[in-house]
Amino acid sequence: MRVVFMGTPDFAVGTLNAIADAGYEIAGVVTQTDKPVGRKQELKPTAVKAAALKLGLEVFQPRKLRNNPEFLETLKQLAPDVIVVAAYGKIIPKEILELPKYGCLNVHASLLPKYRGAAPIQWAVIDGEEKSGVTIMQMNEGLDTGDMLASVEVAISKEETGGSLFDKLAKAGAELLVETLAKLEKGDLHPVKQPAESPTAYARMISKADGRIDWSLPARKLECFIRGMNPWPAAYTYMQGKGLKIWKSRVETGESGEKPGTVLAADESGLLLQTGENALRITELQLEGKKRMKASDFLRGHSVKRGTVLGE
Template sequence: MRILFWGTPTYAVPCLDSLVATGHEVVGVVSQPDRRRGRGARLQPSPVKCQAMELGLPVWTPPSLRQDSILAQQLAELAADVFVVVAFGQILPPEILAQPGLGCWNGHGSLLPRWRGAAPIQRALLAGDEWTGVSIMAMEEGLDTGPVLLERSLPIGLCDNADTMAQRLSRLTADLMVEAMTLLAAGPAPTQAQPTAGITMAAKVKTEELWLPWHETALRLHRRVMGFYPRAVTRWQGQRLNLLATVPLLPERAEELGAICGNPMMAWAQTPWPTGQPGQVVAVAPGEGLIVATGGGNLLLREARLASKTPCRGTRLLQVLKAEVGQRLG
């Protein structure tokens, strides 16, 4: 089939690669414009644009799709059978949605209708969901409201973060989209309308959400660190400290922690550590990190990045922070 691919971040690259590798004719790629990134704030193309250029595919990077009749005409002239959209970053207007004969299909990183919107992975982790997945959905004017062609689920582990889940969901999206294209090529494919119950919205993450409120429980704080990885932040001795890996030391989940992190962690979860004020260091764990009091239970801080320094873990983290019992985060 003739496919026009829409995508921007690294998350979308495996899907583009899989469509090309399975013999589909990708007639072009639409991605977000080059952005200023990194040191020196130099203009850099998106990961999808980079890969498209590597594959020798034509690329369009419109700043806006609204009222761009020239772009709409150029895309129509490609005569694509189907549009495939994965994490593109703009809403497709009706005149573009109507172009391909076999429709526009979106690979969305959640089990719809749960977590419609911009940040499904982050919101699933923050909510403590035990399962997530990928939905291949027919696009319409509503935000992630279209009927679902294929859906596949994945478990979320206690120590999964936004990066590990994105990698797994990205690979699943690629596999499922190839399967979807096979179904569409064979004839009309049956879809299922999304349920009207269980709708939740995955709002874009706001900067103020990234700051850790130490009065929350250890489990809630851990979910923030995992869900907002690598951006969850607090203060340490007047400097920004990004938390990258934590473990909630919960006696009721000691067995699970032992299975994930090893038997020592199971024992630590069952240890009656000293109590303290939320954000206060109550123990220094040699070779592991800091044990910090919260609004409910203790949180082991295993990996972090102080100011603009390199991320550090375990013994190195303790050396960098020079932490002592009684000091406070936040």
């Protein structure tokens, strides 16, 4: 079976390697264009491009897919039996979806129909879900609305971060995709249609600005939010005009009557903050321009008075 693989970030690398390890013929790899990074704005290849080149595979980086007859002709010449898509980052037009014999399969990091969209991993943690997973979907023109071909559940631990769940789902997705390809060849797949409406809000892409903490939310929601935003863009607030990233926290019950964001205590246990409901103990943080550290270590070198209000 000839496969064309389409993917861009780290999440997709495991799936590409798994397809290669399983012995499938990879006719080509499609990824997004190199992006400038750092102060010098040097072009950096995508994670998938770097992995593909290590495997000796031909890489294609079209600037657009829609209304691109030249790239469509290239795909036709590659003659894939199936196109596998994992976090490619662009909408696949109809003429590409219908090109391969078996269509396009998508590795989606949620248990569809929940968490359709670009950032299902982070939103599952932010929303306090107890489980997530991966769904292999037959792609159509909708946004993650195609028939479900296979799925696997992955538990979300109480300490789970967006980053740790990312790693778990990348591994699970790679294994599930290879199993699905084997069944596809044998004609042993049983597609299940999705309902028209998703039981959750669309898992929209997250931006750096989304990491700002709203102290009026309940402590439980904030604790999930901090884990979901770890490692990027990181949950942050402001203290005396400087940015303060919050890496770890825990919920503590009790009400003080103080304004949300107010420091209730600053000691060896960390910073205790009033929230919209109960309090949140900050145990690991990072002040702007400084390294990440335990809150207790931070407080040995920084005086934070009770009554200080964060976020202003």
